[in-house]
Amino acid sequence: MDAHGAPADPGDDTMCMVCYTQTSDREALSPAGIKPCLCGAAITRAAMRRIEADLSRREFLGGSAAVLALFAGLGLQPTHVQAQTAGARPPLLLTNLRFFDGRMPRLQTGRDIVVRDGRIEALVPTGQGPAEAQRIDCGGRTVIPGLIDAHWHATLVGVSQVAAMTQDVGFVHLMAGRQAGATLMRGFTTVRDVGGPSFGLKLAIDRGVIDGPRIYPSGAMVSQTSGHGDFRFLSELPRMPQDGPSYTERMGAAAIADGRDEVLRRTREQLMRGASQIKIMAGGGVASMYDPLDATQYLEEEMKAAVQAAADWGTYVCAHVYTSQGIQRAIRAGVKSIEHGQLADSATIRLMRDEGVWWSIQPFLADEDANKYTDPASIAKQQQVASGTERAFREGRSLGVKMAFGTDILFNPQGAASQGRQLAKLARFMAPLEALRLATGSAGELLALSGPRNPYPAPLGVIAEGALADLLVVDGDPSKDLAFLGTPEQSLKLIMKDGRIHKQALA
Missing domain, CATH: 1.20.5 (Single alpha-helices involved in coiled-coils or other helix-helix interfaces)
Structure with a gap:
């Protein structure tokens, strides 16, 4: 090859394939010679x-x-392109409103909200917004932060349990994409996904390929053999050393791990995939067929392995568990968030408060909106959990436990539409604005536990300077009740996420 990458003639003469000049080797090497080709100079x-x-x-x-x-x-404009062009746009100015800031349990007036480049830039006195701003007249309605569901399954909510366990994973992901858009249209601009292969869905939403809430992913639920995340059939037992992973493990819904070393491995795999927090199964569950509800799962040393691996990456572990014994073991191991916990006794609830552990709790009431089960054992367990729900809410609130709202709608595509109604039910146990705070400012504090693994490191769930601009304009008075959340098609007049308007139905 010559200097330009062209093949050289094997004879005495070579030809430059750029200028097609032929030069003898002797002439090219002669100190006194004049080279007719200077392409290699x-x-x-x-x-x-x-x-x-x-x-x-x-x-x-x-x-x-x-x-x-x-x-x-x-x-479909890519997210990075939006960021480049956002500075050229005028800010948005929401006027003629009252608002709930996600923190104080009262509605505020006398302020307009300035949104620029995806953030809330300022809360200014009424009528004093930037002159160049694009004005949005809210018609005297209430503005609240975008809602947060702290216990959601983005890829497992839109299909039945049979479909999730047997159908092609591509179908599962496509159904998840459809549900993501519906979730956003219900006013939930952020979810903490506590089990399932949601990494690809998160990426598609972040890049603007599809609409949906921002996702804090846990990845696969880490479970012991026979635990709440072990969805294998009895015919698949026993697992031998040469056996591969089960279908739910291959699709990324669960990771079965026994012993400290295996828990470390599976936890680190989820962190490698991009988990913002880790989810472990520390007790029996309703949806799983084989583990009793009162079973305590994972030894303390196994839980500590997951906690240490997560802490090494700057984040935390949340644990599915209902009973006092399981909750106490999880707290001793360093778990920072208890998922469910409806069967906790008073001493355990006080321990949660004293240790500063979060209680991610759901209104499990075994009513028309509950997850549907046909197995008699699961139905019985569901009733047992429901019996402790009201007491858990009231005692947790009275003792001052840090609480955040979640739904845990699972394998229930029809039930997904009840997401807002589930939040409205919290007004049975506390004042409406206090209930709304559990799905806004309080939930945002829980998400911030991800520390450096936080994929969206800015305040969430609040209307405050510097917070992400997730805003809902609602027809309804959240200081009186939250029933309007059950009819988002009519009651949500504007839905904004990251400063981008996804719905505008203001007059």
Whole structure:
């Protein structure tokens, strides 16, 4: 090959494949000779590099314009492009409103909300917003922060349990994508996914490919053999060393791990995938067929392995568990968030408060909105959990435990639509604005436990300067009741996430 990458003639003469000049080897090597070809000279090569760089830059700009035009034609503008162009847009100014800030249990007035570049830039006195702002008249309605579901299963809510265990995983993901858009249209702009293969869905939403809530993913639920995350059939037992993972493990819904070393491995795999927190199964469950509800799962040393692996990455572990014994063991191991816990006794609830552990709790009432089960054992366990729900809410609140709202709607595509109704039910146990705080400011504090693994490191669930601009304009008075959340199609007049309007139905 010659200096330009062209094949050289094997004879005495060589030809430059750039200028097609033929030169004998003797002439080219002669100190006194005059070379008719200067393509290989240093000055020529430098000039060629400059020309190629300029052509590459022009090609890139032209190609980028074509790609952006394609995305614009489809209505799918990539997130990074939005960020580049956002500064050129005027800010948004929400006026003629009252608002709940996600923290104080009262409605406030006398302020307008300025939104710029995906953040709440300022809360300004009424009528004093930027002159160049695009005004949105809220018509005297109430503005609340975007809602947060702290216990959601983004990829497992939109299919039945049979479908999740047997159908092609591509179908499961497509159904999850459809549910993501519906979740956002219910006003839930953020979810903490506590079990399931939601990493790809999160990426698609973050890049603007599809609409949906921002996702804090846990990845696969880490479970012991026979635990709440072991969805194998009895015919698959026993597992032998040469056996591969089960279907639910292959799809990323669960990770079965026994012993300290295996728990470390599976926890680290979820962190490698991008988990913002880790979910372990510390007790029996309703949806699983074989483990009793009162079973305590994972030895304390196994739980500590997950906690240490998560802490090494700057984040935390949450634990599915209902009973006092399981909760106490999880707290001793360093778990920071208890999921469910409806069967906790008073001493355990006080321990949660004293240790500063979060209680991610759901209104499990075995009513028309509950997850549907046909197995008699699961139905009985569901009734047992429901019997402790009201006492758990009232005692947890009276003792001052840090609480956040979640739904845990699972394998229930029809029930997913009840997400807002589930939140409204909390007003049975506390004042409506206190209930709303559990799904806004308090839930945002829980999400912040992810520390450096927080994929969206800005205040969430609040209307405050610097917070992410997730805002809902509602027809309803949240200081009186939250029933309007059950009819989002009519009651949510504006839905904003990251400063982008996804729904605008204001007059």
